[in-house]
Structure formats: C-alpha cells, structure tokens
Amino acid sequence: MDAPLHEPSLYAVKAIAILDNDGERLLSKYYDDTFPSSKEQRVFEKNLFNKTHRANAEIIMLEGVTCVYRSNVDLFFYVMGGSHENELILVSVLNCLYDSISQMLRKNVEKRMLLDHLDAVMLAVDEIIDGGIILEADPNAVVSRIALRMDDVPLTEQTVAQHITNKLQVLQSAKEQIKWSLLK
C-alpha cells in the first residue's frame, strides 16, 4: 500500500461551511491552509455546492478533501476533512452541528431563522471545533454551553402546532392508560 503514514493528530476537521440554496456562504471557517486564500475558498464552495445541491448523498470526495454534508429546506451544512480522515468522525461532527442548531432554532432549520440567530450559530460552531480540533460532539452539551436566552427564539406557528400535537399525544396516552387501568 502506498498511502503515506499519517501522523496521529487531533486536527480532524479542515473546514466547516453553511451555505444557502444559491450556494452563497452564510458562515464558513477554514482551519488549515488547504485553501489558503478567500478566493480559493469561494471557488471550492461553489464547486462543492454544484456537486451536492441536487443529490442528497451525504458524502463526497472533492479536490482531495472528504466532505460530509446535510441539507434542510434552504440550508446546506458541510464538514470537510482530509482524504484519510475517518469519515464517521466527520459525520459525528456534522450531526452535532446540525442537531445543536436544530435544537437552538427549535427545529426550524431554515435560512431566515438561522440568520436571525446568527450569533448563536457562530457560538455553536466555536463550541464544536476549536482550530480544527473537535471540541465537543454532543449537541446537548453544545447548546447548554451557549446558554441561549430562552425567550430569544420566538414560538412560530409551526412550533405552536408542534406543541399542541405534543400535548394532544400526552393527553391521548393518558387516556389510554386510564382505560387500561380501568380494564384491569
């Protein structure tokens, strides 16, 4: 095998990016010099977006970089690592990023909500990766460390509806339980 031996290191993530559905950068951070100038970064992002926005395939190799991604409504989340990086580690980072943001935005993972709470999203990225090292991979820990003001995220119609359905379900299960206890 001709693979050069890789120095064991904690630097697992090359970059993180969040793009919108036109491939425009909302937030991205590069942790090493694979793409040294902002121009090269933008070219790479454009290229990446073109290859990924149609097929929802979760993983792609591009320009010698392994890239895992996830999308929702009008947002694309990317985590990049070296071609020899353990892909599952990268996915764990991606999931943590997505889940923390989803928790903070109360499941409304879409561009407008994200931009309304860009400060929290920036803090989340900072809590997940520190200079290329994975700092935290548990979304609950990330969210709790950001200590978001809970009144910050307003209840939208959707969330209200969700709450109601949740309540209804609780009610339903309570009814069932009572029924069963009566039948016994």
Added chain:
Amino acid sequence: MHMLKRDKKDEEDGSSNPYANLEKSAVLQEARTFNETPINPRRCCHTLTKILYIINAEHEGEHLGTTEATETFFAMTKLFQSNDPTLRRMVYLTIKEMANIAEDVIIVTSSLTKDMTGKEDLFRAAAIRALCKITDSTMLQSIERYMKQAIVDKVHAVSSAALVSSLQLMKTSHDVVKRWVNEATEAVSSDNMMVQYHALGLLYHIRKNDRLAVSKLVSKYTRQSLKSPYAVCLLIRIACKLLEEDGAGHDSPMFDFIESCLRHKSEMVIYEAAHAIVNMHNTTARELAPAVSVLQLFLSSPKPTLRFAATKTLNKVSMTHPAAVTACNLDLENLITDVNRSIATLAITTLLKTGSESSVDRLMKQISSFMSEISDEFKVVVVQAIKSLCMKYPRKHPVMMNFLSSMLRDEGGFDYKKSIVDTIISILEENSEAKEAGLAHLCEFIEDCEHTSLAVRILHLLGREGPRVAQPSKYIRFIYNRVILENAAVRAAAVSSLAKFGANCEDLLPSVLVLLERSLLDSDDEVRDRATLYLSVLKQHQKVLNSAYILNALNVSIVGLERALHHYTTEPSDVAFDIKSVPLETQPITEQKTPGDAMQSKTADKIALSRQDIYSEQLSAIPEFDSLGPLFKSSSMPVELTESELEYSVHCIKHTFSNHIVFQFDCTNTLNDQLLENVTIHMDPSDGFEVVNYVPAQCLKYNTPSTTYTCVKVPDDPLSVTSTLSNTMKFLVKDCDPNTGEPDHDGYEDEYVLEDIEVTVCDHIQRVMKPNFGASWEEIGDDNQIEETFALSAKSLAEAVKNIISFLGMQPCERSDKVAEGRSSHTLYLAGVYRGGHDVLVRSRLALMEGAVTMQITVRSTQLSASEVIASAVG
C-alpha cells in the same frame, strides 16, 4: 412603485440575507453603541455578529484593515462591563477572530484571566480558549498555575478547553506545555468522552518525539479500556504508527489491540481499526480477512457515509489483494446503483478489479450512465481501473476503447484527459489489434484539444505508429489540420510527424513534400527550421539519412548535452563539437509502475538528474580520472563484494570509459572500535587488463560510508573484453575508543579478501532506444554483419528473450521483449551503443522446437570488432 415591487419580491423570497449587503463603514459606525451606558446587550450582540460576518465573508473591498480592527477592538473592551452571557461569549469570539488582525490584543489579558478563574462556569471555558489564543510563551508562564488547575477541573467544558488550548499552544510554547504531563495524565481517566480524547491527544503530542515513552503510553492505555471512541481511534493511529516504524511483526500485542477493536461497539472505532489494518504494509490475506468481513457488513448499512467508507477501503484492498475482496462481490453489486455516485463508482471500480471477464460489459454499461455526475477525481479512478482491466483482459478492448473515446469527448480537466490519453496509448501499445481504433480516437481528440502537451504527445505517437498501419494516408489530414490551426508547439510537432510519414511511405512522399513546403514560411522559427530540415533530408531520397535525422532521435542525455554544449561555448576551440562526447541517455530498466492512488497523487513531474549524470559529476571531480574522457556507462546495481553482517561491507559499481573501467567501491566499517585509514582495493587483473591507479579513501570511520576507486585499463586487443578480477582490501587499522571515537596513534597494516568482480560484455554496451528499428537496421547496413546460430538452454521463448536481454545489456525495441503466448517463433530486436560510440543492432530469431530454443543471431555494427564481441558473447 419600484421600491414596492422590490419589497414584495423580498417578502416572497422570505429568506433574503440581511447580512449580504452590509457596508463595512456603517457597521463600524454602529460599533459606537458599545460606549453607551447602560449597555444594550442585544444591540451590541447584533453589531458584533455583523462584524464577525464581515470578517468571515471577506468580500473584496470589505476587508477589515488593521487600524479599523484595532479601534473596534478597543471599543469592544467596554463590553466586559456587561454580564450578559451571550454578549460576553460574543466578545470572546470576536477577540479570537481579531487576534490576528488587530494590534495590542493582549490588553484584554487581565479581563480574561479574571473570567477564567471566576465563578461563572459558562465563562470559564470560553475565556481560557480566548486567552490562549492571544497569549505568548512569556505571558503563558504567568497563567501556568491556572492552566494546570483548569486541565483537571471537574467541569468537563473547562477541562476540555484547557487541554485543547494547550495543544494549540504546543506550536509556540512547547517547553511550558511539556510541564503539564501529570495533569494531562490525570485527565485521561476522566469519565467524559471528549476530555479523555483531548487529554490523550495532548499527552501524545508532548511525548511524540520520545519513542519509548510513546510505546509505554500505548501499552498502558491499550490495557485499560478507554471509554471515549474518539480516544480509541486516536490510540489505534498511534499504535499503527509505532507498528510501522518498528517494522514489528503482526504478532505484537499492539496488532492484537487493533484487531480487538474490530469487535468494539462503536462503528467509528470498528472502521478505524479496519482502515488501519488495510493500510498497514505487508499484511497477509489472513490478517486482512477479519477487517474485510467487518467492512462487508458496513456495505449494507443504511448510512451512506458508512457505505462510502467501507467501499473506499475495500477498493484499496482490491489493489493489492483482489482475492480477499471477492467475498464481498455480491454486496458490491448491490451498490452499483447507489444514489451516491461516489459509492457507486468505487463499487464498480472495485468490482472491475475483482470480477470476471463476463461481468465487464455489464459494469461498463452501468458506469457510463452516470459518468457525467461524478467529480474528476473519481473519473480518474475509473480510467485507471479500465487501464488495469485492459491489461488483464486484452480481448475486451473494443468495449473499453469505445468507452474511453466517449469520455474523451466529455468535459473534463487536464488530469482527467491526460489519464484517458495515457490509457489509450498504453492499450494500443500493448495490443496491436486495438491500434487502429485507438489511433482513430486520438485523431478525433486532437481535432478539438485545448491541451498543448497532449496534442504534441499524440502527434508524436501518430508519427511513430501511423505509417505502419495498412492505410497511413488517412492520418495525414488530421495532422495537417494541426499545422493550419494550432499554436507553434503543436505545429512543430505536426511537421515532425508529417516528415515521418514521408520518410516511411514512398507513395505519400510527394504529397508530404508539398505540405511541408507550405510550412517554410511559418511565423514560428522552430516550425520553419524543422520544415526546412525535413524537406532537404527527404529530397535526398536516402534511407540512411531518413533514419538518422527523421525516424530516430538523438539518444543523448539532455542534461549531459546541455553541460557539454555549455562547456564547448565557454572554451572555444577549432575542433567541431563532437556529439559522441555527450553521455548517452540511460534507458529506464524497469518499467513496472506501482498502482498509484489517484485520489491523492499530486506528484510533480520533474526532469531529474539521472543516476549516471550524478556519477559523472562525482567522477569528474577526481583529478586522476581527468584524462579518461566522458563517462560511457555506469553499471545499474551495486554488486555486493562481502557477505552481509561481516566486519566491513563493500559494494562495487563499474564505470566504463572509452578505454578504461573505473571500479567504485563504497565501503562501510561496521566495527565501532576501529578506524581504517588509507583504504584501497587492490585488484589482481588477468586477461590483459592492467591496473592504472588507485584513489584511496583517506579515512573510514565507524558506520560512515566512504568511497575508494580503482582504475583499470581495458586491453588493446578489441576482442578481449571480459575477465574476472580478484580483489583485496588493504588498509591501516587504528584501534579506537568505541564511545568517543578517539583513535590510538599507532596502527598496523591489514588486508581483507573480497569476492571477485566479473567484467562482462554488457559492461561495454549502453542501452539505446531506437523508435524505428527497421530504419536503423538499413542505416547501418551489412558491412560489419555477423550471423551465427546457437542452441540455447532456455526452456521457453520468454525465458530465452529475458536471458539474452540481461546478458547483452541492450535495449529491446519495437516491444519485441514481449513474446506472444502460444507462438513457436519470435524475433527479438536489440539496440545499443558499444564502448567508443559504435552503434550495435542485434536481430535474433528464436524458434522453439521440441522443448529447446534455437537462435539465429545477426549483429550489425559500425565497427567490426564490436559485432564480433557480441556475436561471440552469446555462445
């Protein structure tokens, strides 16, 4: 009205980016609100977000300058007065982002130190990371105490932050961080996954230059099972590195640990272990088996990443151990329709390596359906798989050729196109049936080819191969189109190519002459020069000239020619420049290429100095060898004259000059209590060889190789060229202290007998490639022709060919070193240059009869004695 419309559109869009059109100056204005009292946390947060967005977006012209950044930074320090958690966190983040842009960021050190040691857990972790980002090694010492405490803090976030920051600080303040080993060791036993991972990482980075410490570290933590899967992955990598460096066998406890990780409960760890085993050197099929079987399970996982990872790793296995992967063929078949095209491509290329001939058509059909959707990197992988497939199943070439040509028509970058052209060329060179189809595809490609280097390469190939097909005239149009339409480099190549057609095909000559005449007025010097030269050569109608100037190129080393010409111009003389004084180009002896990993190969192609050029340089630096003339040939492999693991080890390389042979002895002294001085190798020549002089090695210290030379004159009789020379190493021994290397004053003479060296025919011949053997054969003529017939001891034609080539040391031409299977006769063409610069060509007809090989050898040379030497050598 206009405004209204736009607003409406924005609303419809519902997701326009409020940050997209930020103006830097306006945002910096806004930063003034930082000075208001009381501080409005929400507004300030928003402003900081905008500033961070500008830094992150880095649009042209909106780049934050140092002065602006510094001003904003100082304004921001006011915000430490507010205790709003989100605002404080945003301040930390801004400090980190500005650390490299603004000046004097260290002024926030005391505020951060306060937060780092304060009561608020939420602030502590983030403050540590911000502080470590702006600190330097002198300041670090003042907070060292706090850092040590933070590493072992019971709050996980704080501990992780301190560990990761320490790791980042290793780059600048290695010596300070080194002192925190105890704290890091304590943190490894934390019950938090990330803390354990970071602590292990820090420990390894502190100790990584101390091999013993690393190996202790690994054996300690492989025994006590770590909780964090991340930490286990890291441990596997460290263990792997140790295994590779030690070259330890796979029976070591570390290998057992890695193998046991294949049964870990986390998929991440299982994959890491399998990946590690696959990437190890020299793994046997038996060791691979468990890794392959866990990867096989992953192939049917619902998670695309897991399938991707497993297929990618199996693809790697299939390059070296295709048999080990065949068990997975069924699972891989299911993946060729995977929605993730990367997975499908990897699965197909793996199958192409492991599958049977019958499945090729089906796989190729499948893959061509989505070639346009995958990235260039993967296309190159596919092309390489096809290349190796063509070598394996030559009969499948029509399918492959069609596929390759359709890929050639598609869009793609240079690397991709180059790999396709490489593949087509190698197929048509290997397989004569594919030649015409291949050339036709390439002709079509150069009609619309934006890459000059590829067009030049193809034109060269057309010139070489085109005239030999049944109907050479069909290529002329393609080539001449290049002369009309292309840039100078391509035009020049096309002119050369045309000339080759003219030289090879009598019936095309008149038309070629007409076409070449049109290039006489070309705007480019090179094109004009070439056309003029070729025209005048072709008009002579002489085969000898055609062969020398058109069909066969110069066989000199480019570097050597450059040096010789430079030398000639700096020291003017009345004698004309002699091309024979230039060292010949050395032909690469082995052409076996290892299958490269296309996904990461970015090797730079350079014209490296050949080995012979290096030797030539070294020898010309020795005054004793000044009079010998240019170096003719150096033997390729050093010959060992001692058995390994004896007191001294000696390797010999033979350098042939026009009348001398210089033996270069590379000696190593393996005794640490001896110092050798004045080392020479005495040779006892026979058969008319005479020793001219010795160049001793002055001093041979323990384990430091040194070189001594012996120069021998070749006998004047041109026919006696082979001999066996016995050697004795003579030297002065001085005992010395093994520890200090300090030698005694007095020494004593001693000698050491070495094995004999043989001088054979091949030492007098340099390999030379003749692209058009037939033309060269006619060029030399039969003046010095010798013909003999021998019965050889070889059992098969292939074996006989191999023996003849290695014995004569000549270059096989026209791919005649490959013997078609099942044939009972074969003709081998060899070319070389004999010592003194005489061309030698050998045509050897071999016939296999009743298990024995008979050979009729015909030698032609520009010098009779050279022919005689070679003809008699085989006998």
